[in-house]
Amino acid sequence: MKVLCGIGGSDDSFRALDRTVERAAVANDDLTIAVVDNDDSSVAPDAVADRAEAAVDDAGIDAEVRRVEGDPGSRLVEIAETEAFEEIVLGGGHTSPMGKITIGPIAEFVLLNAKTSVTLVR
Amino acid sequence: MSDRRYPDAVADEFPPPPTAFTDREDREIEIRPYEGTEADHETLVEMYDTFDPADRAQGIPPGGEKRIREWLDAILADDCYNVIAWCGGDAAGHATLVPDGDAYELAIFVHQEYQRAGVGTHLIRGLLGHGQANGVRKVWLTVERWNRAAVSLYKKIGFETSDAESFELEMGLRLRADDGATEESAAADGDE
Numbered sequence: 001m002k003v004l005c006g007i008g009g010s011d012d013s014f015r016a017l018d019r020t021v022e023r024a025a026v027a028n029d030d031l032t033i034a035v036v037d038n039d040d041s042s043v044a045p046d047a048v049a050d051r052a053e054a055a056v057d058d059a060g061i062d063a064e065v066r067r068v069e070g071d072p073g074s075r076l077v078e079i080a081e082t083e084a085f086e087e088i089v090l091g092g093g094h095t096s097p098m099g100k101i102t103i104g105p106i107a108e109f110v111l112l113n114a115k116t117s118v119t120l121v122r
Numbered sequence: 123m124s125d126r127r128y129p130d131a132v133a134d135e136f137p138p139p140p141t142a143f144t145d146r147e148d149r150e151i152e153i154r155p156y157e158g159t160e161a162d163h164e165t166l167v168e169m170y171d172t173f174d175p176a177d178r179a180q181g182i183p184p185g186g187e188k189r190i191r192e193w194l195d196a197i198l199a200d201d202c203y204n205v206i207a208w209c210g211g212d213a214a215g216h217a218t219l220v221p222d223g224d225a226y227e228l229a230i231f232v233h234q235e236y237q238r239a240g241v242g243t244h245l246i247r248g249l250l251g252h253g254q255a256n257g258v259r260k261v262w263l264t265v266e267r268w269n270r271a272a273v274s275l276y277k278k279i280g281f282e283t284s285d286a287e288s289f290e291l292e293m294g295l296r297l298r299a300d301d302g303a304t305e306e307s308a309a310a311d312g313d314e
Contacts, residue, residue, distance in 0.1 A: 097222040098229050099193055100180035100264060108288060 002030045004085040006076045008038025009048040012091030016121035020089045021055045031063040036072035073109025080116050092120035127284040128260050128294040136251035145239040149209050153248035156204035169213040174234040205249045207241050215241050217249040225260035259298045264290040
């Protein structure tokens with residue numbers, strides 16, 4: 001399957017990265033990792049890209065790590081449409097001190113606008 | 123999350139528990155702080171174990187006794203404030219304040235057998251009274267925007283919407299004046 005995994009440096013995005021890379025190694029997915037600008041993230045995009053490259057190398061798979069600038073949600077949807085991706089994978093949200101799950105604005109936009117299936121990794 | 127917004131005005135004084143009232147179904151309900159006993163703890167496990175899954179919000183309460191226990195261990199910790207609405211020996215509802223930096227996150231749960239009887243209003247007022255008595259200054263919560271009953275309850279209490287741009291509304295309440303205005307009490311709290 002042709003999979004687009006969007007990560008911006010939040011904890012849940014790294015969880016999504018690891019799970020997607022792991023799955024791609026087993027399922028032989030055609031994986032692209034898009035490193036997006038996430039204003040809520042404390043990790044710089046270059047460091048996020050390094051983390052993604054390392055995960056890909058460790059898994060021994062052939063996946064592209066691509067830096068994507070601009071509004072993250074709309075850029076992910078646009079890339080999925082123009083490059084015929086079949087699935088978008090994102091982090092499954094942040095958990096509050098109370099334990100409540102909150103979905104971030106990037107995931108909200110993608111869920112409501114993507115024509116592909118969307119997976120939120122918990 | 124220090125960028126959350128709160129109303130400028132300080133909320134009313136809320137009655138610290140214990141308080142008692144008769145609900146709209148003529149049941150005697152007592153609001154008391156959680157005492158940390160095993161009996162209190164087990165009564166809450168039982169309430170959440172029979173909680174209607176349709177009343178879950180944003181993943182809580184979790185399902186299954188194991189996850190309920192893990193979750194309760196976290197929110198019944200010593201640095202949290204908890205109150206229970208009792209009907210005899212049963213928990214009709216539970217409300218909690220969980221620390222988050224210089225503020226507290228609030229959640230309230232009323233068991234389906236006790237909903238629409240006025241328990242939620244007394245319970246949240248009791249929790250806020252308990253928080254006020256213990257020096258809590260700022261409280262925030264999130265609520266699913268379609269949950270009109272909950273949103274109108276929070277507004278009636280004095281919560282104001284601080285973020286309306288996502289699936290959930292975020293609301294904030296100022297329980298006591300901020301540090302600058304009450305430096306003396308801030309110092310006293312720091313000594314605790």
